[in-house]
Amino acid sequence: MILPKALKPGARLAIVSPASAAKVELVEAGMARLRGMGYEPVLMPHALARGPLYYAGPVSERVADLHTAFADTSIDGIVCTRGGWGSAELLPYLDAELIKANPKVFVGYSDHTSLHIWMRKFAGLVTFHGPMVAADFSRADGADVASWNAAICGGGAWSVGTAEGLRVLKPGVAEGVFDGGCLSIFVESLGTPYTPEASNGILFLEDIGTKPYQWDRQLLHLRYAGQLDRVKGIVLGDMTQCVPAEEQDLLERAILHALWDFAGPVGIGLRSGHVGAGNLTLPLGVESRLDLSAEARLDFFGAVS
Structure with missing residues (x-):
């Protein structure tokens, strides 16, 4: 895997919208927060485009913004405005050689899971499941700065655990490459040319508005597709955006039912992706260690060069 360079103070961050259109006022608020953190956000030409339908402009413009951001040597990192739907449309048109030749920090979640999968599979690039401009940085408590700095600005080992919401659903210890994203x-x-390589490490899954039976169904789908055959451990996200508090127990029982024959440890509650506040930045494609034997802990062993 190719490690992008760590972001330094004053780094220039390209702001892109590969999926749905973002609200101008939220993008502006998020960019202001990034400036307050010492970065120089650079709004790409079509980042605020709208249409057709709910997209941030046509496919050609969204692809052009991504390619320009990677090719521009003055740009140090790329952060998405929001998710929604649309990133998968870009996949046939992305230039793997361009991206491999210009590896940079790329941050997003939700619909951008398709881009994370593509970048790992075709470009071999470590990417980041983390806060977005309009969705998270626009809110005072939307992004977890500590994990952002550890994942993207540092270079050594670091960890998340109980303080970040992680708790034990099934105990155990596992090691391997950390990967995953939005479950749906x-x-x-x-079944597409963009199917992820089956994980042989720690698989992270999270989502929004996903009911217990839907988690059960989709985890079964992953099992039948062979995606869990070599997985050593599973980490699930914060479920408060999926079901209300009174359904949390049912959701956890549905998950354990779907994973009845999974031998490794299973954690739940990690606050990354679709969360109410404090969105964590998690590196995808790096070595990790999941320890659910006592106090829940997830270690990462470097994600940037």
């Missing part, structure tokens, strides 16, 4: 987008990629 991950499942929808199966």
Whole structure:
């Protein structure tokens, strides 16, 4: 895997919208927050485009913004405005050689799981499941700065655990490459040319508005597709955006039912992706260690060069 360069103070961050159109006021608020953190956000030409339908402009413009951001040597990192739907449309038109030749920090979640999968599979690039401009940085408590700095600005080992919401659903210890993203987008990629390489490490899955039976169904789909055959451990996200508090127990029982024959440890509650506040930045494609034997802990061993 190719490690992007760490972001330094004053880094220039390209702001892109590969999927749905973002609200101008939220993008502006998010960019202001990034400036307050010492970065120079650079709004790409079509980042605020709208249409057709709910997209941030046509495919050609969204692809052009991504390619320009990677090719521009003055740009240090790329952050998406929001998710929604649309990133998968870009996949046939992305230039793997261009991206491999210009590796940079790329941050997003939700619909951008399709881009994370593509960048790992075809460009071998470590990417980041983390806060977006309009969705998270626009809110005072939307992004977890500590994990952002550890993942993207540092270079050594670091960890998340109980303080970040992680707790034990099934105990155990596992090691391997950390990968994953939004459950529904991950499942929808199966059977396409963009199916992810089956994980042989720690698989992270999260989503929004996904009911217990839907988690059960989609985890079964992953099992039948062979995606869990070599997985050593599973980390699930914060479920408060999926079901209300009174359904949390049912959701956890549905998950354990779907994973009845999974031998490795299973954690739940990690606050990354679709969360109410404090969105964590998690590196995808790096070595990790999941320890659910006592106090829940997830270690990462460097994600940037």
